[in-house]
Amino acid sequence: MNVQNTVELSKSTKAKSEWWRGGVIYQIYPRSFQDSNGDGIGDLKGITQRLDYIADLGVDAIWISPFFKSPMKDFGYDVSDYRDVDPMFGSLEDFRVLLDQAHAKGLKVMIDLVLSHTSDQHPWFGESHANRDNPKSDWYVWADPKPDGTPPNNWLSIFGGSAWQWEPRRLQYYLHNFLSSQPDLNFHCTEVQDALLDVARFWLEMGVDGFRLDTINFYFHDKYLRDNPALPAEERNASIAPTVNPYNHQDHHYSKSQPENIAFLERLRALTDEYEGRACLGEVGDAQRGLEIMGQYTSGDQRMHMCYAFEFLEKRALTAPYAKQVFDQLEEKAGDAWPCWAFSNHDVERHASRWDLNDAAIRQHAVLMMCLRGSACLYQGEELGLHEADVPFEKLQDPYGIEFWPEFKGRDGCRTPMVWATQDEHSGFSTGEPWLPVSTAQTERAVDRLEANDQSMLHHYRRAIALRHAHPALTSGAQSNMKQIGPVLTFQREDASEAVFCAFNLGTEAQRVDLPLGDWRVIGQELGGSDGAGSVTLHPAQFCLMAKDKG
Known part of the structure; x- marks a missing residue:
């Protein structure tokens, strides 16, 4: 660069x-x-x-x-x-x-x-899970089973299976959104x-x-x-859990x-x-x-x-x-x-x-x-x-x-x-x-x-x-005018002293990009070459950054 x-x-x-x-x-x-x-x-x-x-x-x-x-x-x-x-x-x-x-x-x-x-090795849980009468009895999420002994609801763990684990000393389930050895605290x-x-x-x-x-x-x-309600198959998103995990089947x-x-x-x-x-x-x-x-x-x-x-x-x-x-x-x-x-x-x-x-x-x-x-x-x-x-x-x-x-x-x-x-x-x-x-x-x-x-x-x-860090507009300035031109993403960042124009070809084919008019200077580039004063051709993985002082 x-x-x-x-x-x-x-x-x-x-x-x-x-x-x-x-x-x-x-x-x-x-x-x-x-x-x-x-x-x-x-x-x-x-x-x-x-x-x-x-x-x-x-x-x-x-x-x-x-x-x-x-x-x-x-x-x-x-x-x-x-x-x-x-x-x-x-x-x-x-x-x-x-x-x-x-x-x-x-x-x-x-x-x-x-x-x-x-x-589950934290002293808080050691006290809470001992019985229902101790000072920390409600520090974790405890719930009675359904009449048939099954968990209180259908909530699932990110790591697979039910989000509820049975505790025989309390005759209750406790909630764990992750491993059963990671009981959830009761923020209520x-x-x-x-x-x-x-x-x-x-x-x-x-x-x-x-x-x-x-x-x-x-x-x-x-x-x-x-x-939790069921999540339609077309709305499932595996960004939180892999597709093989039933966690994706619910709207949490x-x-x-x-x-x-x-x-x-x-x-x-x-x-x-x-x-x-x-x-x-x-x-x-x-x-x-x-x-x-x-x-x-x-x-x-x-x-x-x-x-x-x-x-x-x-x-x-x-x-x-x-x-x-x-x-x-x-x-x-x-x-x-x-x-x-x-x-x-x-x-x-x-x-x-x-x-x-x-x-x-x-x-x-x-x-x-x-x-x-x-x-x-x-x-x-x-x-x-x-x-x-x-x-x-x-x-x-x-x-x-x-x-x-x-x-x-x-x-x-x-x-x-x-x-x-x-x-x-x-x-x-x-x-x-x-x-x-x-x-x-x-x-x-x-x-x-x-x-x-x-x-x-x-x-x-x-x-x-x-x-x-050299351009405060990139650090904390506003962002505006974001456009998608084929595979190219363009946008502008600016603060009180400077504007920065950004163009990135995120695709697999070359694309000509019109450059902003005015007194802009190139501050960062990986590109094949200018098509003239007003445009540039960006090949795949190329970009162009230009800045202009305001005042």
Whole structure:
């Protein structure tokens, strides 16, 4: 990418409390990032060792997936102690060191709070499930069976089967939207809300800069436990669960996304606002109403700062018509929402494989993300152009993949260890046997190899991020005039000082694109050549960015 008039990245130009608006967030899956002690599992000290690498990318923040104490049935998303670090990742002191060193390098630190459910090993559940009379008896979602002994309703678990598990000590079922070892907390109980807000305050006091909030729309359930309606086959969307999962057969109208959630989000935002410059990023897991919920949860300045839905995390490719459809729907349903876009994360197949992208298309998509209105999340290894790793069944760790193999191979393929060094054992991730096998194919794109070539994917990502920071219109400006011209997506970003015109050919055929009139300058391009003063031909995976000063 040719970047002209690029200025030195200066995060100080952003309002201190608004760093998140248009910020670039780098997601770290700690088990797979860097192992510092040779046990084959990444840890907090390993992240600290790699902070220079992350800072050199030019990102604003890191988001660290859960590192709390956990039996690891769902790899940390089943928390048994919200206020401590699991020994496999290190200690609270290790986290404090990471936090201090990240801040010294200009990086914000967001942590992954899993509030909708706990592990069944959490002391809260240990007390709650003992009997019906204890002080925490209603801290989880308990329900009597139907007269025939079956579960109270038809709700399904994302991991397959009923969302209800029988507890013989209480002679009741408890709700689990995920694994049966992940019982759902009862947010209708004010004491539960208070306890979770105390957890958030604990980490805010320590100095974290914000939270990524797992399954934010799962907090509340319908208190009347009404059955979910069936979802017509033509409306089923596999963005949340694979097509082989019966979860897709329901409209989850009552098991999540309840209106009572808004009041709790406002409580959480009020707490966060007591601390300057903190931010909340919510994950909205809903295949039918994701954008609508995103809008509700980010509306105004009393709810979440930003949310992401799954529109660009699903199998459906990011074509020009689809991109325009998403933004048209966003404008219609939630015009003032502040989205956060991701193409890959720890729960989905890497987008290079999911969308079958070649290197040129991966480069183009990286620039597109940096130009879209909203904040941006990059997933570790994305900046290397990594494709999904192939993990054989006998090496699988993910219970989701084990359950639905081979039609769905689970999430291990996007969670394999980061590749740092081409020649080192286990690609520099660990001196011991890694918890998941290092991908030989990914090793060909190890950091040391790409670092040595200034035209590599890694350097391209650095330039794309720098371009975004060099032009505030791309970071936090308005977005307008989005058009789909055949396979080409065009739109404009602008703030008070500058306008930026963006054109991306997301198709498989060349397309001539008319350029805007006026005194525009090229700031980024990968194109075949101009057709004259007023147009340009964009071949597949090419793009053109132009800027104009306002005044």
